[in-house]
Amino acid sequence: MSDLKKDAEALHKAASALAKVDDHTRKPLHDFKAASHDLSAFGVLGSLMSAKDDIQDGMDTIAGLTKNLHKEWEVEAKFLGDVSDAFDVLDILLNTAARAKKG
Structure with a gap:
């Protein structure tokens, strides 16, 4: 019965x-989303290859x-x-039944 408690x-x-x-993860996710709109490091090459839009x-x-994972984790x-x-309730019920059986 103590296994249930554990x-x-x-x-x-x-x-x-x-x-x-x-x-x-709230702040890192916010920073990540903000960075997706500032891809200036790609410069002209990124614009020429349409990489900026794809990466964004x-x-x-x-x-x-x-965000969807956060919702799923909240439900889980x-x-x-x-x-x-x-398990707590079951442990109490099993302990009560065992005591009653012992009389």
């Missing part, structure tokens, strides 16, 4: 960490995918928290 604690810790990912589109796509963090809570 599993619940581990799931809760994972859920908390996963929920905080957005806090750690690629960076915008990556930023969008990252909530799920892990719910499973952790369920």
